[in-house]
Amino acid sequence: MPNNEKNILNRLYFVAGGMFLFALLIAVKLIDIQFIEGDAYRALAAKNTTKNVVIPANRGNVYADDGSLLASSVPKYEIRFDAVTVNKKDFDENLVPLSKEMSKMFGKPASYYQNILRKARSNKNRYLLIAKRLGYSDYIRVKKMPLFRKGPNRGGFIAESSTVREHPMGKIAERLVGNEDRNTPGHYSVGLEGAYHEQLSGKEGRRLKQKISKGRWKPVYDENQVEPQDGHDVISTINVNMQDIAHHALLKQLEEYQADHGSVIVMEVATGEIKAVANLGKSRNGGYYERLNYAVGESSEPGSTFKTIALTVALEHKVLDTATVVDTEKGSVRMYGRSISDSKRGGYGEISAAKALEVSSNIGFARMIDGAYKDDPKKFTDQIKKWNLHQKIGIPIMGEGEPVIPEEGDALWSKNALPSISYGYNLQMTPLQILTFYNAIANNGTMVKPHFIKEIRSWNKQVEVFKPEVLIPKIASQTTINKIQEVLKNIVLRGTGKSLYSENFSMAGKTGTARIEYGNLELWLKDKKYVSSFAGYFPAENPKYSCIVVIHKPSATKGYYGADVTGPVFKRIAQKIYTDSPLRAEVAAVDLIDQATKNDFESYYKKAQQRSVKIPDVKGMAGMDAVALLENLGLRVHLKGNGTVRHQSLNTGEKIKEGQEIILHLS
Amino acid sequence: MIGSSHTADKKVHRIAQLSNQTKELKSEYLDVRKQLTQTKMESKITLVMAKTGLQTSETPPKKIIITKKQ
Numbered sequence: 001m002p003n004n005e006k007n008i009l010n011r012l013y014f015v016a017g018g019m020f021l022f023a024l025l026i027a028v029k030l031i032d033i034q035f036i037e038g039d040a041y042r043a044l045a046a047k048n049t050t051k052n053v054v055i056p057a058n059r060g061n062v063y064a065d066d067g068s069l070l071a072s073s074v075p076k077y078e079i080r081f082d083a084v085t086v087n088k089k090d091f092d093e094n095l096v097p098l099s100k101e102m103s104k105m106f107g108k109p110a111s112y113y114q115n116i117l118r119k120a121r122s123n124k125n126r127y128l129l130i131a132k133r134l135g136y137s138d139y140i141r142v143k144k145m146p147l148f149r150k151g152p153n154r155g156g157f158i159a160e161s162s163t164v165r166e167h168p169m170g171k172i173a174e175r176l177v178g179n180e181d182r183n184t185p186g187h188y189s190v191g192l193e194g195a196y197h198e199q200l201s202g203k204e205g206r207r208l209k210q211k212i213s214k215g216r217w218k219p220v221y222d223e224n225q226v227e228p229q230d231g232h233d234v235i236s237t238i239n240v241n242m243q244d245i246a247h248h249a250l251l252k253q254l255e256e257y258q259a260d261h262g263s264v265i266v267m268e269v270a271t272g273e274i275k276a277v278a279n280l281g282k283s284r285n286g287g288y289y290e291r292l293n294y295a296v297g298e299s300s301e302p303g304s305t306f307k308t309i310a311l312t313v314a315l316e317h318k319v320l321d322t323a324t325v326v327d328t329e330k331g332s333v334r335m336y337g338r339s340i341s342d343s344k345r346g347g348y349g350e351i352s353a354a355k356a357l358e359v360s361s362n363i364g365f366a367r368m369i370d371g372a373y374k375d376d377p378k379k380f381t382d383q384i385k386k387w388n389l390h391q392k393i394g395i396p397i398m399g400e401g402e403p404v405i406p407e408e409g410d411a412l413w414s415k416n417a418l419p420s421i422s423y424g425y426n427l428q429m430t431p432l433q434i435l436t437f438y439n440a441i442a443n444n445g446t447m448v449k450p451h452f453i454k455e456i457r458s459w460n461k462q463v464e465v466f467k468p469e470v471l472i473p474k475i476a477s478q479t480t481i482n483k484i485q486e487v488l489k490n491i492v493l494r495g496t497g498k499s500l501y502s503e504n505f506s507m508a509g510k511t512g513t514a515r516i517e518y519g520n521l522e523l524w525l526k527d528k529k530y531v532s533s534f535a536g537y538f539p540a541e542n543p544k545y546s547c548i549v550v551i552h553k554p555s556a557t558k559g560y561y562g563a564d565v566t567g568p569v570f571k572r573i574a575q576k577i578y579t580d581s582p583l584r585a586e587v588a589a590v591d592l593i594d595q596a597t598k599n600d601f602e603s604y605y606k607k608a609q610q611r612s613v614k615i616p617d618v619k620g621m622a623g624m625d626a627v628a629l630l631e632n633l634g635l636r637v638h639l640k641g642n643g644t645v646r647h648q649s650l651n652t653g654e655k656i657k658e659g660q661e662i663i664l665h666l667s
Numbered sequence: 668m669i670g671s672s673h674t675a676d677k678k679v680h681r682i683a684q685l686s687n688q689t690k691e692l693k694s695e696y697l698d699v700r701k702q703l704t705q706t707k708m709e710s711k712i713t714l715v716m717a718k719t720g721l722q723t724s725e726t727p728p729k730k731i732i733i734t735k736k737q
Contacts, residue, residue, distance in 0.1 A: 068704055074694045135701075136694035161690065168701035172708075218679040241709060248710040504726055576709075579723070582730040 050210045050220060057202030059165075060231035062177055062192055064240045065275075065454060069168045070177050071193065075161040077139040079130040082156035083120035086147065090154060091121060094147035101145045105138075106131065133164070165193075172247045173238060174290035176277040176397075176452070191293070192236055192452060195396035199456050199463070202231035232463050235454045237273035241580070242266050242573065246276040249572035250549070254280055254288050257554035257565050261288075263295035264569060265435050265450075266547045269537060271468040272439065272448035275545065276573075294550070299401030299428040303514025304360045304496075304562070305535045305548075306424030309437055310369055311357055312484055313383045316476040319372035322354035322483050328363040336415040340366050343513070343561075354487045358495030360511060366419035377418045381407040387475055389429065393436060393449060404428040424514060431550045434535055438509070439546040440472070441488070442537035445481045447472040489540040497534070500567045505578035508543070509536015509570065511562030516552070528556040532565035538574040547573055608632065615662070617652040618645050623666045634658045641666040 033041065062071040083091075095114060103110035120128040131142065139159065142148060148157040165180050178191020188197045205228030209217035246264040254262050261281035267274055281291030292298075314320040331347030333340055342348065342361050356364030373380040384390060390405040405427050406412035412426065420426035432450060440447035449469040456464040475481075488508035491497045496511040512533035518524045532554055537546040549566035559565060607616055608629055616633075618626040626645050630637050633656055640663065649663040705711060713723055 069697070069700060072697055074697045075690050076694075136691060136698045139694075166697055166701070168697065168704045170701075170705055212676045212679065218676060240704070244708045244710050575725070576723075579725070579727045582728045583726075584730050584732060586732045586734055588734050 048211075050208055051217065053207050053209045053217060055205035055207055055228040057204050057228040058230040059202065060200040060233040060458075062200070063233060063235045064169075064238045064243075065236065065273075066240065067235075068240045070173065070236065070238065071165055071167050073163050074136070074166045076164045076166075077134045077136075078132050078160045078162070079134060079139070079142050080158040080160070081117070081120065081128040081130050081148075082126045082152070082158055083117065083128055084124050084126050084156075085153060086121075086156045087154070090147060090150065097146040098148070102130075105141060127158070135166075169240065169243070171290055173243050173277065175279045175293040176238065177236075189398055191397060192234060194398050196234045196453065196456070200231040200234060203229040205229070230458075233457045235457060236452055237268075237275060237454050238277070238452070239266075239275045242576070243276040243278065245576045246569070246573055247278040247280075249569040250278050250280055250551075251288055253551060253565060253569050254282075257551065257558050257560075259551045259555070259565070260553035261291065261294055262549070262551035262566075263298070263431055264547065264549050264573070265295045265432060266545055266573060267435055267439050267450055269439055269442045269543045269546050270448075272436075272450045273454070273468070274450050274452050293397070293399060294552075295431050296395065296397055297399040297401045297430065298550075299403055299430045299433075300516065300531060300552075301425050301427065301514050302429050302434055303424040303512040303531060303533065304362075305434055305438075305510050305512035305533050306427070306429070307357055307360065307365050307422070308441070308484060308488065308510050308535075309384065309389070310365060310380075310422045311353065311487070312441070312476055312480060313380055314353075314369060314372055315480040315483055316383065317372075317379065320353050320368055322352060322487065324353045324368065325350055326353060326356060326361075326364045326368050328356070328361045328367070331363070333363050333367075335366055335370065335419050338416050340419065354483075354490070357487050357510070358491050360496050362423045365422040369422035370419045373418060377408050380418065380421075381405060387437065387440075387447065387472060389433060389437060393433060393471075395432070395450065395452070397452065400432075401428075401430040403430065403433055424512065431533075431548050434533075435546060435548040436471075437475075438535045438537060438548065440475050441481060441484055442508075442543035442546045445474045445476055445478065446470060447475050485540075488536060492536075492540070496561075497536075497563050497567060499563050500571045502571065502575070505538065505574060506540035507536060507538040507571065507574050508540040509534055509547075511567065513560055513562045528560070529553050530556065530560040532560055532562045534562050534566040534570045536570065538577065545573075545577060604629075613656055615648075615650045615652055615654045615656060618648055618664070621645050623664065626664055630662060634660075636661045638663045639666060640664065643667050 059073045061069055061073075064070055095117060096110075099110040099113035099117065102113040106113075116128070119125075131138075134142065143157065143159070148155050151157060167174065167177060169177075176191050178188060178193035178195075180193075181187045181189055188194045188200075193200065203226075206226040208220045210220050212218050246266055250262055250264050253259070259282075261279075263280070264276065264278045265274060266276040277293075277295050279290055279292060279294045280288040281294070283289055283291070311320070315322070327350050328342060328348045330349075331342045331344055340362050342359075342363050344359070348355070348359055348361055348364070351359070351361065351364060353364070353368060355361075356368065369380065384405055385407075390403055392400045392402060394400075404412070406417060406421075417426050436447065436450055439450075447470070449471050451466055451469065453466050455462055455466060485508065488510060489506070491510055492501055492507050497507075497509060500507065512531070512535070514531045514533070515524065515529065516531050517529050531550060531552050533548065533550045535546075535548040537543040547570055549569040551565050554560050554565045604621070604625055610616075615635075616629065618629060621629075622644055623639055623642065627637050627639065635656065636659060638661065643666045645664050646667045647665040650660070709723075716722070
């Protein structure tokens with residue numbers, strides 16, 4: 001069967017050919033995958049199992065001057081509930097106790113929570129929100145609630161953590177410390193957080209990671225990565241205690257006078273360190289909260305607190321002396337067609353320049369300054385410019401207000417400008433700028449720059465130290481400074497600030513009451529709006545701290561004078577600092593032994609040493625000695641009254657029973 | 668090879684656990700610290716003590732220093 005044999009051979013060739021072709025195709029495809037499309041596939045594989053992970057750097061902390069935390073990053077927890085994974089028995093058993101616990105913690109009635117839990121189960125909700133932004137201890141509390149304590153699978157407990165900025169001081173000093181921008185998480189622009197953002201934020205790292213089980217990633221290499229650098233810590237000059245006092249004292253006055261907003265700054269005289277900054281504004285529902293950084297940002301007409309600056313200029317130029325007499329007439333005069341009045345009806349008559357500042361006479365200042373500078377007002381404004389009061393101090397915090405000091409030739413200038421400026425109108429300054437000047441007066445003429453930061457640290461290493469910075473070594477001659485200091489002291493002794501006087505501690509400062517929004521006089525008269533302020537320092541001799549308090553728009557029916565509205569805040573802070581520094585009394589000690597005391601002690605000691613089984617005689621003994629003695633014998637002592645023992649309820653010589661009660665009458 | 672890869676994996680899981688723990692501990696630390704800062708503030712103490720009739724002193728404490736005669 002040759003025919004047949006050839007047939008089989010042909011078939012064999014055919015099959016072999018087919019297999020060869022198949023093998024060839026595979027080879028072609030292999031080459032295609034390996035070499036032609038290889039790179040693309042390798043990249044895809046790498047993409048699915050490895051990733052370049054960003055390792056976030058930890059943001060540094062902000063500290064107060066004593067090391068208290070002002071801001072730090074912490075995880076906050078969001079709790080959700082998977083209503084499907086829980087089995088029916090567990091759910092039914094735990095529904096009531098769980099709702100009760102939730103009601104205890106979150107405030108709403110238990111029935112409410114029962115309802116939403118039931119609803120979530122019937123709707124097969126696997127992601128029901130229970131609570132947001134829980135701190136650690138609250139999170140642990142929720143985690144231990146019935147049902148939730150069974151964990152994620154049986155209990156349906158889901159916890160997600162995210163890092164947020166936390167302020168251990170609460171709402172206090174919030175504006176100064178600063179917050180994360182609400183709309184762009186991870187960005188900080190306001191306050192200290194914003195000013196030192198670069199130092200605080202650190203550098204994020206990178207690392208290549210490979211996917212492993214449980215959805216975790218492990219690092220591929222040990223090296224070849226960018227190490228994250230944690231942010232530095234910022235140590236501010238804020239003092240927690242002073243901040244607390246300033247905040248609450250301001251709050252109290254704002255509430256009492258129903259003012260719109262106010263601010264307080266406390267500064268250390270010698271160094272310019274800012275010890276406290278409180279900014280409170282009224283919210284829509286009438287409460288007060290840290291709203292805007294008024295202390296730094298709000299430039300407004302300072303009113304009478306500026307008179308001190310005007311007088312310093314005039315004294316320094318020797319165009320006036322504190323004894324120069326000025327006629328303030330009957331409390332109302334017209335100058336260049338505009339009427340100026342003093343707060344006292346009937347006026348002050350003829351007074352000295354010093355007295356004009358003490359009683360804060362607008363007329364006195366308008367006449368004195370106008371009289372001295374009307375021919376050369378530039379001389380006056382140039383001196384103010386020499387003190388740099390016409391420009392920003394240049395603090396690192398965003399939003400410092402721009403002062404406005406007009407001069408001859410400006411659009412704001414007129415014949416009336418100079419007299420107005422002399423008592424604090426027709427110009428604008430921020431509270432911080434005014435305080436910087438008062439601080440210079442307190443600091444014997446050396447103007448230091450206010451600063452908020454002591455140092456920047458990385459762990460225990462100093463990165464940058466901020467030293468006090470002198471702006472002007474001497475703003476005026478010592479004679480001028482001494483005179484101004486004397487007048488400021490007298491203001492509290494007998495001037496507009498005399499209601500603040502305390503015999504215990506001394507203060508010096510100037511009150512201020514300025515009208516605002518007076519453009520339309522008729523409107524203003526209907527609803528009088530003022531800014532009350534008080535700027536000064538304490539103690540009057542060798543001042544340690546300077547302080548300014550500004551309160552905007554107190555309710556005019558309750559009062560608006562600087563001494564009444566802002567003065568008490570100033571006084572409270574001064575008092576606090578006074579009571580915090582102990583008085584020293586040195587006693588030359590003597591090893592004198594008082595014979596009576598010695599005898600007394602010895603007889604007591606003898607009694608105390610006897611482990612007596614009988615009630616001792618404690619009559620005539622001091623109460624505290626008797627208690628010690630009797631309690632050591634195992635008696636329970638009850639005292640009535642104070643002083644020495646007159647009567648004891650158990651008689652001397654009775655046998656003691658352990659735990660027996662004895663009543664002592666003292667007188 | 669496979670063994671060491673597994674130990675490495677185990678270590679990764681352990682690290683994840685530990686870093687979670689440090690997070691929790693830091694959170695707890697700050698939480699307690701916050702409570703402490705707020706309770707020890709003078710305004711809080713004044714408020715609490717007002718109920719018992721105590722108030723802030725008007726005068727500072729006196730520090731008596733004994734100088735010994737030689």
